[in-house]
Amino acid sequence: MPRLILCSDDFAFSRGVSETIAGLASTGKINAISCMAVMPGWAADSALLDGLPDHVQIGLHLTLTDEVPLTWMPRLAPAGRLPAINPLGRMAARGRVALDEAAAEIAAQFDAFVAALGRPPAFVDGHQHVHALPGIRDIVLAETALRAPKAWIRNCTDRLTAMLARPFAGKAIGSAWHSRGLRRAAAAVGLATNDSFAGHYDFAGDYRVLFPCFLRKPGGTHLVMCHPGAGSRPGDAITAARSREAEALRNWSIADMAAIGGLAFPA
Template identity: 75%
Template sequence: MRRLILCSDDFAFSRAVSATIAGLAQDGKLNAISCMAVMPGWSDDSALLHDLPPHVEIGLHLTLTEERPLTAMPGYAPDGILPTINEVTRRASRGGVPLDEIAREVTAQFDAFIAAMGRPPAFVDGHQHSHVLPGIRGIVLAETARRAPGAWLRDCTDRLSAMLARPFLGKAIGSAYHSRGFRRDAAKLGLATNDSFAGHYDFAHDYAAILPRMLRKPGRRHLVMCHPGAGERTGDTIAAARPREADGLRTTNITDIAAREGLAFPA
């Protein structure tokens, strides 16, 4: 049977976000959690993950934008703050990112994840999908193959017919464009990926109402990203959406809406 992977991004973004995500997973509302091992609270927050149900996959949310890196990156983040995704995308498309600095930072984030969890990540993706960008993707794929060869990676592409059936087509096409060829590149290293992807929206709509539409026309491993949370943190542009998503997940019978699309959840 096809499988729904409902993955919360941004674990360790703040303690309130981490506690909300862990609680949802404990209640059977999530079956994957992607962790920001770059964050100062990561080590403490990771304790919330150790007693979750065994079907909940714990992955690494590589963070190369808008936070403080773990390593010195004078060419990439000269002021000590990682650049915005728009800047990274522009620089990467022109071959203008210092790949040696990025490689050291990616290694450091793998190290931080493994130190806290005692095992490699079950999957790997990137904050704001920076892991698929030119130059950066090769580093991420090679490090995953070396450190977590059994992990799968987030591919943001999908069939056009599937994207047309879901909300926010423009955002989906943008993610797919930057991810083109990623699945092929992963396969060359023996790495798996999801085979369909959804979760795009404007962070303003009623999440419970829009979630079923994200499950339309799934692949065999249908990945849906989400960003539930609570509280506020300076600079968080989606702070208002996080509790709405959390409430939407709590009140939705995810198993039933998944089954209507031929998807198994939570397993």
């Protein structure tokens, strides 16, 4: 039976986001958490992950955009802050990313994750899907194969018919385009990936209406990303969406919704 992985991104983005995500995991609403080990609150917030059910997978949300890096990056972050996703994407497409700096930063984020939790991540992905960018993906795959060989990698591709059956197909197709070849590259170094991927929207629509659509046409391991949270943080463009997602997830039986779509959801 196909299974649903409902993964909350951005743990440690802020205390309110972390507390919300940990609460949802403890009550069986999500079964995967992707952590921003780059954030200054990561070490303290990681304590919120203690005692969660065993089926909740804890992964690393590699962050190479917008935040302050853990390492000195004079070319990629000359002002002490990582670039936005669009400039980074253009640099990667043109082969102009300082890959030595990216490699050191990725290793440092792995170090921070392991230092806090005492174990490697169960999976690895990227904030704004940076892990799939040219050049960067090779570093991510090599580091994951070395440091967490049992982990799986987020694959943002899916079948065209599946993407067209869900809302915001254009965003999904864009993610899939940037991730093309990632599954094959991961397999080449012995790493698994999810089989299908959903959760794209504009962070403005009615999440209660949209979420069931994300469960359409799942693959064998169907990964759906979400971004619940609470409170606010300066510069966070999706503050309101985080609160709406959290409220919706709290009020649903995810297992029942998954079952309607023919998916198993461990909770």
